[in-house]
Amino acid sequence: MIAPKFMPLIVKQIVRNRTRTFLTVAGVATAMFLFIAVQAMHRGVMITTQQNAEDNLLIVYRQDRYCPFTSQLPQYYQQRITEIPGVVSVIPMRIIVNNCRTSLDVVTFRGVPDDDFLKHMAPTMDVIDGSIAEWERRSDAAIVGETLARRRGFKAGDSFDAAGVRVYVAGIVRSDEPQDQNVAYVKLDFLQQTVDRKLGTVTQFNVRVDDPKRMNEIAAAIDEMFATSEFPTATRSDKAFMAQAADEMIELVSFARYVGWASLAAVLALVGNAIVLSVQERIKEHAILQTLGFRGGLVGRLVVTEGLMLGLLGGAVGTVAAVLVVEWGQFSLSMDGLSIPIEVSSQLVIAGLLISMTLGVIGGLIPGWQASRRPIAGCFRAV
Amino acid sequence: MVLIECRKLTKEYRKGDMVIRPLDGLDLDVEAGEFLALMGPSGSGKTTLLNLIAGIDSPTSGSLVIDGQDISKLSRSALANWRATYIGYIFQLYNLVPVLTAYENVELPLLLHKLSRKERHERVATALSLVGLADRHDHYPRQLSGGQEQRVAIARAIVADPKILVADEPTGDLDKASALAIMQLLQRLVRDLGKTLIMVTHDPNTAEFASRTLHLDKGRLVDQSGHATMEAVR
Ligand SMILES: Nc1ncnc2c1ncn2[C@@H]1O[C@H](COP(=O)(O)OP(=O)(O)O)[C@@H](O)[C@H]1O
Numbered sequence: 001m002i003a004p005k006f007m008p009l010i011v012k013q014i015v016r017n018r019t020r021t022f023l024t025v026a027g028v029a030t031a032m033f034l035f036i037a038v039q040a041m042h043r044g045v046m047i048t049t050q051q052n053a054e055d056n057l058l059i060v061y062r063q064d065r066y067c068p069f070t071s072q073l074p075q076y077y078q079q080r081i082t083e084i085p086g087v088v089s090v091i092p093m094r095i096i097v098n099n100c101r102t103s104l105d106v107v108t109f110r111g112v113p114d115d116d117f118l119k120h121m122a123p124t125m126d127v128i129d130g131s132i133a134e135w136e137r138r139s140d141a142a143i144v145g146e147t148l149a150r151r152r153g154f155k156a157g158d159s160f161d162a163a164g165v166r167v168y169v170a171g172i173v174r175s176d177e178p179q180d181q182n183v184a185y186v187k188l189d190f191l192q193q194t195v196d197r198k199l200g201t202v203t204q205f206n207v208r209v210d211d212p213k214r215m216n217e218i219a220a221a222i223d224e225m226f227a228t229s230e231f232p233t234a235t236r237s238d239k240a241f242m243a244q245a246a247d248e249m250i251e252l253v254s255f256a257r258y259v260g261w262a263s264l265a266a267v268l269a270l271v272g273n274a275i276v277l278s279v280q281e282r283i284k285e286h287a288i289l290q291t292l293g294f295r296g297g298l299v300g301r302l303v304v305t306e307g308l309m310l311g312l313l314g315g316a317v318g319t320v321a322a323v324l325v326v327e328w329g330q331f332s333l334s335m336d337g338l339s340i341p342i343e344v345s346s347q348l349v350i351a352g353l354l355i356s357m358t359l360g361v362i363g364g365l366i367p368g369w370q371a372s373r374r375p376i377a378g379c380f381r382a383v
Numbered sequence: 384m385v386l387i388e389c390r391k392l393t394k395e396y397r398k399g400d401m402v403i404r405p406l407d408g409l410d411l412d413v414e415a416g417e418f419l420a421l422m423g424p425s426g427s428g429k430t431t432l433l434n435l436i437a438g439i440d441s442p443t444s445g446s447l448v449i450d451g452q453d454i455s456k457l458s459r460s461a462l463a464n465w466r467a468t469y470i471g472y473i474f475q476l477y478n479l480v481p482v483l484t485a486y487e488n489v490e491l492p493l494l495l496h497k498l499s500r501k502e503r504h505e506r507v508a509t510a511l512s513l514v515g516l517a518d519r520h521d522h523y524p525r526q527l528s529g530g531q532e533q534r535v536a537i538a539r540a541i542v543a544d545p546k547i548l549v550a551d552e553p554t555g556d557l558d559k560a561s562a563l564a565i566m567q568l569l570q571r572l573v574r575d576l577g578k579t580l581i582m583v584t585h586d587p588n589t590a591e592f593a594s595r596t597l598h599l600d601k602g603r604l605v606d607q608s609g610h611a612t613m614e615a616v617r
């Protein structure tokens with residue numbers, strides 16, 4: 001858009017009014033931080049609630065219950081569900097949460113039978129600290145997801161208390177599954193004994209099916225099987241389950257997206273304002289450049305590039321800040337023991353920079369156009 | 384050889400119902416290599432005439448042929464390119480860009496030409512040493528005296544080697560000694576570099592340096608006694 005030899009000219013103009021540049025960049029950075037943060041939440045919602053073709057996980061919950069405190073199902077359902085054709089595996093889970101409400105910092109325990117954990121779950125996780133063997137060995141052992149561990153500062157060998165349960169951290173794992181990243185897996189009988197003082201009750205079953213196309217059919221078959229029993233079930237795909245469990249949170253995030261869009265408008269206004277002011281101050285200077293033979297279009301482009309630089313500078317600061325905060329904080333939105341991860345993806349970083357640059361350009365367009373059209377001779381008279 | 388030929392050159396400004404006519408059918412020829420001084424009372428149209436010749440304003444009517452080309456017919460952007468090759472403008476108040484050093488100010492016109500960084504450097508260095516400011520290249524305008532600023536402005540005006548220099552009261556804001564130095568410098572540009580220079584001045588002593596002096600009044604050229612004159616055209 002502009003030859004590199006003109007860059008020093010632009011940079012000097014930006015540096016010229018330090019206070020204004022600082023305030024503009026700070027404003028743009030704040031707005032872009034907000035935008036990126038909201039987008040990161042929205043992305044988390046999409047990941048956790050959007051069904052994709054290879055999903056084959058069903059969640060069996062107690063009918064009309066929406067919180068792990070109230071969903072209670074007999075553990076022996078496991079055997080009966082396994083018999084349904086198309087079901088590959090059934091894992092009973094007891095879930096305990098130290099805070100059942102929407103929160104950024106929740107500790108969730110998932111109690112799972114040893115064999116099921118070792119056979120179906122451990123293989124999908126990367127151990128980054130401690131070991132699975134240690135988990136097998138101790139009855140109060142927990143395998144903690146990376147997000148939870150980093151948020152709470154846990155290392156292998158630590159012990160911690162939450163929701164009246166004291167566990168020993170046997171290992172820390174990383175997983176592609178957002179839920180696994182944010183929970184502590186413990187042994188089912190340990191959790192039942194500690195919390196329920198008896199065995200036999202679970203919160204839900206995680207059911208894998210052989211063919212994703214048959215999800216609905218199998219879900220219906222499961223609910224059918226227990227329809228007349230004392231503990232009827234409601235079975236959904238895990239994404240649909242997330243979507244209904246977190247519906248308030250999802251609504252909140254959708255609303256927050258408007259705030260995100262509005263913050264982009266703020267970026268535009270900030271850059272536009274800064275450029276308008278700086279162009280007004282420099283009417284005479286632009287006339288000098290044109291007298292020297294700079295074409296009006298070139299002067300306009302210099303102005304627009306200035307807007308681009310301001311936008312990019314603010315966008316870069318805001319985006320980096322968002323990445324750092326999200327990375328350090330390891331936030332995830334949790335509700336009823338389910339979590340929506342907040343992550344700034346590299347695409348989001350690139351999008352943030354491109355958007356702030358584009359807004360900078362747009363903010364510079366009108367003042368740039370005005371600067372390019374102004375009659376030269378008149379500018380020297382109006383002092 | 385006639386380099387600049389003005390015929391019935393007229394400039395009008397409209398202010399509401401009023402029409403101001405700072406130039407009124409002016410005829411003028413300027414020879415290549417000439418040093419022409421323009422004098423006249425304030426508001427007589429001197430600056431307007433310079434601006435037209437420099438191509439930063441366009442006439443309402445009449446023709447303005449420079450080096451065989453009627454520049455009043457050029458588009459805005461063609462005119463900008465034309466200025467870059469033909470015109471060096473020297474202002475009364477120097478009009479340097481305050482955030483740029485002397486070097487960077489002088490370099491500005493060269494950015495419009497296809498020159499390497501090294502070639503630009505050589506040309507700026509030559510121009511700055513020609514005006515006697517080689518040692519001030521990294522100074523900002525506010526660190527220079529008025530006379531020095533004007534010399535930087537002159538270096539900027541000549542660095543791209545234009546045929547025509549226009550100067551609007553170039554010593555109007557300077558003390559006597561600095562003014563004298565500037566006038567000697569301008570005279571050298573005409574004599575040694577063969578520039579054509581049109582200079583507006585109030586001061587008869589300054590006009591002495593020119594090879595010809597013309598007087599403007601109410602947008603027309605007049606003789607010493609104030610009568611309209613045709614002597615400006617050969
Ligand atoms: N852009 C303009 N709009 C309106 N009037 C103008 C404009 N430029 C010049 N004039 C008028 O034209 C007349 C001549 O101005 P100028 O050429 O600057 O005179 P000088 O340089 O001889 O003092 C003045 O009356 C001035 O007010």
Ligand SMILES: [Mg+2]
Pocket residue numbers: 429430431551
């Ligand atoms: Mg004047």
